[in-house]
Amino acid sequence: MGSRASSLLREEDIEEIKKETGFSHSQITRLYSRFHSLDKGENGALSREDFQRIPELAINPLGDRIINAFFPEGTNKKYTAREDQVNFRGFMRTLAHFRPVEDNEKNKDLTSGEPLNSRTNKLHFAFQLYDLDRDDKISRDELLQVLRMMVGVNISDEQLGSIADRTIQEADTNGDMCISFSEFTKVLEKVDVEQKMSIRFLH
């Protein structure tokens, strides 16, 4: 797949992506040009370095984690050319998590499986950022790592530890001192995730 480097986006690809992600035609082409400009190797896929070249990501505390999220574990040939690369389909698939939930989607029966921008998928994306070893549990260490990224150096380990402890105790219902995905969902059930995990893609 990598051989079709820098080829222009084909209509059938667009159709397929549209179906999968729910982005509109113009959004897809717009994002494709962005994808293309990020793709410095011009091989139709983005590597980690391509992402790391984005200056704003370098100062984003969770930048590296988010880059990681673009590279799913199970290598699906459809989305990644190689282990460490992501093609446009994969790129769009990840971005689709952040598409706002639209009115007509709320009532649509979910025959074709859950849309990528569903509440669960949005939450799962966030969950994965914490869950480094992908065992579907956020352990204390994993939480601490993320917390350490998000706070400055002025907080002592002790303080951070007490925040982490408290966070886990609050969320943990089965007493395994980890936050499972269901616990994660439960603890955020009052949060308007649909809104807080969405961005407005230009039409």
Place this chain on the structure above:
Amino acid sequence: MATYLSFQIILTFSPLFSLFSTLQSSVFHFSQRFTTAVPESCMLILLGLVLGAVVLIASKKQPYQLDPGLFFLFLLPTIVGDAGYFMPARLFFDNLGAILMYAVVGTLWNAFCTGFCLYGVKMAGVIVNAGLMDFLLFGALISAVDPVAVIAVFEEVHVNETLFIIVFGESLLNDAVTVVLYKVYISFVEVGPGNVYTADYFKGIASFLIVSIGGTLVGLIFAIILAFVTRFTKNVRIIEPLFIFLLVYLAYLTAELFSLSAILSMTFCGIGCNKYVEANISQKSRTTVKYTMKTLASIAETIIFIFLGISAVDKSKWAWDTGLVVSTLIFILVFRAVGVAGQTWFLNWFRLVPLEKIDQVVMSYGGLRGAVAFALVVLLDKEHVKAKDYFVATTIVVVFFTVMFQGLTIKPLVKWLKVPRSTNRKPTINEEIHERAFDHILTAVEDIAGLNGYHHWRDKWEQFDKNYLSKLLLRKSVYHKSELWEAYQKINIRDAISVIDQGGNVLTSARLSLPSMASRTSFPEVTNVTNYLRENGSGVCLDLQVIDTVPGAKIEEDLETHHVLVENLYKPRRQYQSHYSRHFMTVGEKERQDREVFQRNMHNRLESFKSTRYKRHKKDRNPVVVPMAPEEDKHDPPEPDKDDDVGITFVARKAPETPKERPKSAALDGCQSPVAAPPSPTCGEKNLPWKSGMGSLPPCVSVEATKIIPIDLQQAWDQSISSLESLASPPEPQHPRVSAVSSLGGPVWTPAKGKSGAGSGSNTGSPSSLQFKFPTGKEDEEEGTLSQRQQEMQALMSSLRQPPPPATQSAGKRRNPCVYLRSLVTVPPSGAEPQSRKPTQL
């Protein structure tokens, strides 16, 4: 004169009002259903009507009415100040686009449409005769949604935050439009419509920009000044709230002075300064500001609505015209609805979360008119606006209709439409953390997708804020704290209060971590000191920095601490000696208690110094076993606090002191070794007032006691620690007398001037740093780590400070034990430690 008169009236009436309000609330207490159905504003207006009628009957004329000068100068700013300062900034800026749209476009649309349509109706000959400009003027003042009415009504309705902030924000920001339109039309009316040229319209537009942007700028400038000032009020905590009130009000007055939009200025001053000011000022000032502002605002609101009612009774001021009243009512309702629908349609193209149909209904229905419109219409000059009386009457009807009818029906409407309500829930720590993570994620995704969207700019702003603004406007100690930690603390404090309210059983049994514990920054350190002390068996480790390396069995520690904390909080102290000072608040019951605990600890510490010294003589390197004071009251269940509207109430219990008596002797025996405490002093000391005071306290308090050293005493704690530190290092060339005294090796010391607690503020002038040489760098270093709370108490602390004993004597007395104590911790190089050595290196 008029202002003076009204002011006097208000003064005479205010007790009356408060009486009425009290009556009101007590009456309402019986009929819950009545109050929930009828908004307070309606009641107040009705009350005003009744009062007005009474006055009218009594004096045959109506001398009182809502005076515009008074309204704009005193009543409105209190409400706007409260609204601006407590504006939820994030929510406000999230919806700023929509708010601005409704405030500017919506208000303009309403004003013009109402004005022109009224003119059209006039042309049809149905209503009173007035010029086009008059109608446009009237349209301008009647079309603005009123902040006072919106706050009064919406606060009781509890619609969801987005909806509330849009209507509320609109009502505040449309001031600029109203002010400009009003002033422009007034000037047009005054020069006569014939003399208005095209250029004047452009001047009008330009003046709109100046008024709005200028007002905002003035507000922001004052916000910066205010934030900057509060950065340096560490030692004058008592006037912090004053600064806030003054500067926020000054923002209003300054804008008013330059004919800019005063409401806009005050709002933005409030929004802008809130973050920094709240972080800079003390907890107490925060509470003061909050309650004072809320109280003032509700007083102003009460007065406004009552005066609206009273003013309506004055028949000489208005003239009735049914046509005008009816058509105005219809027009403002229709145009509001149409305007909202049109703008929402446009906005939904850009909004992440589109505004639903029901939201639009509530927004159009919530467009309440109020006192601002009334005050503006009263201000009209009858010379130029002939139809003023008709306009006044119409405005009164419109205000009454919107506030009373719409205010009354909006609640059922919201219920009926099933508008999502606000939950009024405080975020949990999980939500705090994860929502922060969401923000970062969204920013990153926007960057990856190459969109310079909202999150991108918000992130940019936050960077700027962090790098420049916060650095400039926040105290150093605050600046270095993380927001997340702050949020964590806030949650913990909240929990602590609820734990104490519930008798401390719920959370503890759920094994949740201990709220009260880490609720203050320095607690972890203190706990760790405790750990260290416990491990070493004596009060040796005086260095807060070392401690971080000591791991603590946190959970049990927390549980214990919590337990001790809860029960100790309830211990009453008597013999409260109140003294009055204007600039220093009397120390509350709690501080008093803390002080005693502190003294007990210091005494304890001294005792253990003595005993360790003794041990050393015996070449015994084992730590001293500190006998634990029996804690009989440990298992007393904390009394549940029934009072739920105040934070923590300390409930006095009987006979608090008595249990303390018993452990005394036992502990004394255990602790004082024959050598360390030579025979004579004990009895001699007993007679000293100071010593006898000490005697009633257990000399060896259990280590837990050290944990409850309140933050407020942290500084004193630190100071005494460092003073001990500096004593520990080899003394400077000693005063001959000192060595003489120290050679006596004993009981000579007559510390201080009486028990410092009962004692006196007279010691204030002698900071121990003068007496003991401690490293000067220490204070600065601590600034970062010490919690803000402890600083705030500094002014109050002066009387708390252990009055440094006359240096000569106490130094002689204490020096030896301390030198030894050092060697317990780390065996020092046998040579002298350099004097300058910092305690951190210990």
